Every structure is written in structure tokens, then in C-alpha cells.
Amino acid sequence: MYYSLIVIIVFLGASSIGLYLSYIQKDRELTILKKHISEVELTGENLRYFRHDYVNIMTGMGIYIENNDMEGLKDFYKKVLKESMPIMSMETSISYTRYIKIDALKFLVISKIMEASNLGIEVSLAILEPIENLNINEVDLCRIVGIILDNAIEGAAKSQEKWIKFGIIINERSYSIVTKNSCAKEVPPIYELRRKNFSTKGKHRGLGLGIIDKIVNTKYANITSNIEVKDRTFIYDLNISN
Amino acid sequence: MNILICENDYVQRKNLESTIKEEMLKISKDFRIVLSTDSPKEVIQFAETHSNENNIYFLDVDMAGSMDGFRLGKKIRELDLDGYIVYVSAYIQKALELFEYHIQVLDFIWKSNSGAKEKIRIDLEAFHDHVRKKPKEGSEKISINTGDRIYILEDKEILFFETISKVHKIRVHTLTKQMEFYGSLKDIEALVPKNYCKIHRSYLVNIKNIKELDKKNLIVKMINDEICYVSRNYMKDLINKCTTV
Numbered sequence: 001m002y003y004s005l006i007v008i009i010v011f012l013g014a015s016s017i018g019l020y021l022s023y024i025q026k027d028r029e030l031t032i033l034k035k036h037i038s039e040v041e042l043t044g045e046n047l048r049y050f051r052h053d054y055v056n057i058m059t060g061m062g063i064y065i066e067n068n069d070m071e072g073l074k075d076f077y078k079k080v081l082k083e084s085m086p087i088m089s090m091e092t093s094i095s096y097t098r099y100i101k102i103d104a105l106k107f108l109v110i111s112k113i114m115e116a117s118n119l120g121i122e123v124s125l126a127i128l129e130p131i132e133n134l135n136i137n138e139v140d141l142c143r144i145v146g147i148i149l150d151n152a153i154e155g156a157a158k159s160q161e162k163w164i165k166f167g168i169i170i171n172e173r174s175y176s177i178v179t180k181n182s183c184a185k186e187v188p189p190i191y192e193l194r195r196k197n198f199s200t201k202g203k204h205r206g207l208g209l210g211i212i213d214k215i216v217n218t219k220y221a222n223i224t225s226n227i228e229v230k231d232r233t234f235i236y237d238l239n240i241s242n
Numbered sequence: 243m244n245i246l247i248c249e250n251d252y253v254q255r256k257n258l259e260s261t262i263k264e265e266m267l268k269i270s271k272d273f274r275i276v277l278s279t280d281s282p283k284e285v286i287q288f289a290e291t292h293s294n295e296n297n298i299y300f301l302d303v304d305m306a307g308s309m310d311g312f313r314l315g316k317k318i319r320e321l322d323l324d325g326y327i328v329y330v331s332a333y334i335q336k337a338l339e340l341f342e343y344h345i346q347v348l349d350f351i352w353k354s355n356s357g358a359k360e361k362i363r364i365d366l367e368a369f370h371d372h373v374r375k376k377p378k379e380g381s382e383k384i385s386i387n388t389g390d391r392i393y394i395l396e397d398k399e400i401l402f403f404e405t406i407s408k409v410h411k412i413r414v415h416t417l418t419k420q421m422e423f424y425g426s427l428k429d430i431e432a433l434v435p436k437n438y439c440k441i442h443r444s445y446l447v448n449i450k451n452i453k454e455l456d457k458k459n460l461i462v463k464m465i466n467d468e469i470c471y472v473s474r475n476y477m478k479d480l481i482n483k484c485t486t487v
Contacts, residue, residue, distance in 0.1 A: 126337035128309050167340040170309060171390040178340045190420050191468045221409035224422035
């Protein structure tokens with residue numbers, strides 16, 4: 001199972017890096033892209049750890065079985081199951097990205113799922129039909145979704161429940177990219193979050209919702225966004241008209 | 243209080259029906275299962291002709307396989323703004339709840355979960371309470387059809403509408419959300435009740451939610467401390483309205 005995952009990631013990685021390199025020449029998004037590339041490398045490393053863990057787990061179980069230690073095996077199994085839940089949910093989430101036919105976006109989403117899972121955040125996806133040809137430049141799309149997911153990860157990491165839901169919904173004349181995450185009780189009001197350069201933490205990547213607004217306002221009449229903060233959840237809903 | 247059930251598998255439908263029957267009798271005698279069918283078309287037809295009644299829809303659709311269940315919910319929502327929609331699904335897939343936000347679904351029930359029965363009861367109760375406490379004139383809600391979606395906003399939550407760019411985009415600010423759609427303030431002015439006042443070329447404010455009016459600096463402060471600018475020409479009108487509403 002992990003092998004096939006690795007193959008998918010490596011394949012994706014190779015094609016997406018090519019795409020990214022071409023962007024580097026025509027765009028000045030070098031720093032963002034560099035970050036994403038280093039995330040691919042991190043992804044590969046994580047998968048190597050998984051493989052290593054897997055062998056260890058099987059060996060461990062083998063020892064309990066050999067000693068006919070049913071109680072020990074039960075405990076061990078429970079522990080492993082608990083620890084592997086975030087990894088499992090990550091894997092099913094990743095399988096839903098197969099519907100994203102825009103490689104750069106798919107790759108970005110996968111790397112963010114990995115990043116979130118590493119922080120103990122449970123990520124679930126809802127993408128039920130193929131997503132292609134969004135009416136937006138790919139670099140801008142990745143920048144915007146990158147910011148939304150970074151914010152979601154930051155918000156969820158600070159919360160108690162630690163979850164993110166990400167979905168792409170196909171409407172008649174538009175696509176909606178919806179991200180929902182658990183967040184802490186105290187969230188600044190939306191108008192403050194939206195203020196240019198606003199960031200809840202000085203050290204944070206510094207990407208605020210204001211940047212998305214700026215991209216949309218200067219370049220995209222066909223994009224609208226809805227934001228909701230309610231009951232310790234944060235929703236960002238990006239609508240791209242065809 | 244009408245209950246509708248849509249599920250394509252016969253056995254499952256009968257199961258769901260008997261659970262609902264059992265639970266509804268515990269709450270009230272006024273519930274009626276008006277339709278139990280495998281045909282989404284029949285449900286849509288019902289919604290078309292009975293949207294002025296109180297309806298709760300239990301839709302069992304294979305949510306994991308395609309967006310069809312989502313589209314059915316959306317269609318119902320277009321026809322029946324106040325209807326309660328509950329999805330019942332065999333597959334647990336947490337992110338599907340994102341659709342809840344899009345079509346204002348009341349609940350998602352996963353059949354395989356042990357608490358499914360209890361959730362059905364809770365939803366029926368919520369529906370029952372809603373119908374009982376319904377204000378006589380349901381004019382407190384403002385619905386905005388974007389062509390692709392319907393936004394249902396509560397008057398008491400709305401702070402103000404604002405134009406945000408040259409391309410006819412409107413952003414509505416409420417206590418918990420900011421939503422955008424295409425249109426002009428003129429269209430909105432025609433849609434909202436009397437407690438709204440234009441205070442600037444690009445602001446239409448809900449007077450009920452104003453906290454302070456700063457005449458000297460031409461500023462209005464809303465109850466969440468958000469600020470709007472008043473243009474001098476509209477100030478008189480605003481003061482007038484504030485004193486009458």
C-alpha cells in the first residue's frame with residue numbers, strides 16, 4: 001500500500017516540479033515554490049519512515065504471536081491502531097485528490113495534507129468529481145489555496161479538536177473550494193483578519209487573507225469569497241465562476 | 243409537519259421509514275409522512291408545490307459516489323427555502339459536511355453509526371420546535387440568489403452591505419460571516435426591509451445594528467465595532483431614519 005503511494009508521490013513530484021520550474025522563469029514566486037519543493041522532499045522522507053515503521057510493527061506483532069501472548073498482542077494492536085489513525089485518514093484523503101486534474105493544485109493539496117497530518121491534524125476531503133479548467137491562473141490558484149490551507153493548518157493546530165475539511169464543489173456555473181477547520185475560541189473578527197498584512201502571529205508566514213483579497217481585486221472579477229467564523233470553526237469558501 | 247423520505251433501496255427505505263415513524267410518535271401527533279419514494283423527481287415535484295408548508299426531507303443518497311445527492315439537496319433548497327434537509331448515508335465521510343454549509347443542511351446521519359436513531363429523533367425535535375416557534379411573518383430572512391447558490395441571511399445578523407469593486411461585487415457583513423455576490427446596491431435596496439439606510443455611495447447599513455453614530459467624523463460604528471463611512475449628503479437621511487425606525 002505504501003509502495004503504491006510512494007510511486008504516486010514520486011510521479012506527481014516529477015511532473016509538478018517540471019511545471020514549477022517553468023513558472024520560476026516567468027514568475028517571481030520563487031520563494032513559495034522553493035518551499036513547496038522542499039515539502040516534496042519532506043514527503044518522500046515521511047514515507048520512508050512509514051515503511052520503516054511498518055516493518056517494525058510487523059516484527060513486534062510476530063514476537064507476541066510467537067510467545068502466544070494474546071494480552072500483549074491486544075495492547076500492542078490497540079496502540080498501533082491509535083497511532084496510525086492520523087496516517088490512515090491522511091491516506092484516504094490523499095486518494096480523493098485523484099479527482100484534481102490540475103497537477104500543481106493536486107500536489108499542493110497533498111503536501112498540505114502531509115504537513116497537517118504531521119501536526120496531528122485530521123484532514124478529510126470531499127472531491128467527488130473531476131476538477132479541471134478552473135478559470136484562474138495556476139500560480140495564483142496555488143498561492144490562494146496555499147494561503148487558505150496554511151491558515152487552516154495554523155488555526156487547527158491551535159484548536160483542541162484539530163481537524164480540517166477540504167472540498168471542491170462543482171456548481172452549475174462555478175466551482176467552490178471550501179475549507180473548514182476547527183479553531184480556538186478566541187478568533188479575531190473577520191474584518192480584522194481581512195485587514196492588509198494582518199497576521200495573528202508575528203513569526204507566522206505572514207500570509208494573511210488580505211493577500212488573497214489583493215490578488216482577487218486586482219486580477220479576478222470572476223472570483224468571490226465567503227468567510228464564516230462560528231462555533232469554533234472557520235470556513236473559507238472561494239467561488240470561481242466559469 | 244410533512245416528512246419526506248427519498249431512498250432508492252426498498253429494504254433500506256422501509257427501515258428508515260419505520261425508524262422515523264417510531265421516533266415521530268414520541269414527539270408529536272402532527273407529523274405526517276407524506277412521501278416515501280425512490281424517485282428524486284417526486285421529491286422535487288412535492289417541493290415545488292408545497293414550499294409554503296413545513297417540510298423535513300430525509301434524503302438517502304450514495305454521497306460517496308457522486309454529487310447527485312448534493313444536487314438534489316440544492317434543488318430542494320432552491321424551491322423550499324425554509325425546508326429542513328437531513329442526509330442519511332451509508333458511508334462515513336466527514337468532509338461531506340462541507341455541503342451542509344452550501345445548502346444549509348440540518349444534519350448528516352451515518353447509517354452505520356450506533357447513534358443514528360437518536361440523531362433522527364433530535365432532528366425531528368429541532369424541526370418540531372422550529373415550526374412551533376415560527377414567527378407569524380417569516381420576513382426576518384433575506385435570501386439572495388446568486389444564480390448558482392442561495393444565501394439565506396437573517397436580518398438581525400446583518401450589519402451592512404458594501405460594494406467592493408468596479409465589477410458589481412457586493413460584500414455583506416454579518417455578525418459571523420462575510421459573503422460576496424454579484425449585483426448592485428440598488429438591487430439590494432429593493433430587497434431589504436425599511437431598517438436599512440444608504441449612508442454612502444457604497445454602503446447600505448442595517449440601522450438596528452448600529453452602535454454609535456459619530457456626526458463630527460462622519461463615521462458609523464456597528465455593534466461588532468466595525469466601522470463604516472458616512473458621506474455628508476446621506477447624513478441627514480441617516481439621522482432621520484435612526485429616529486424613526
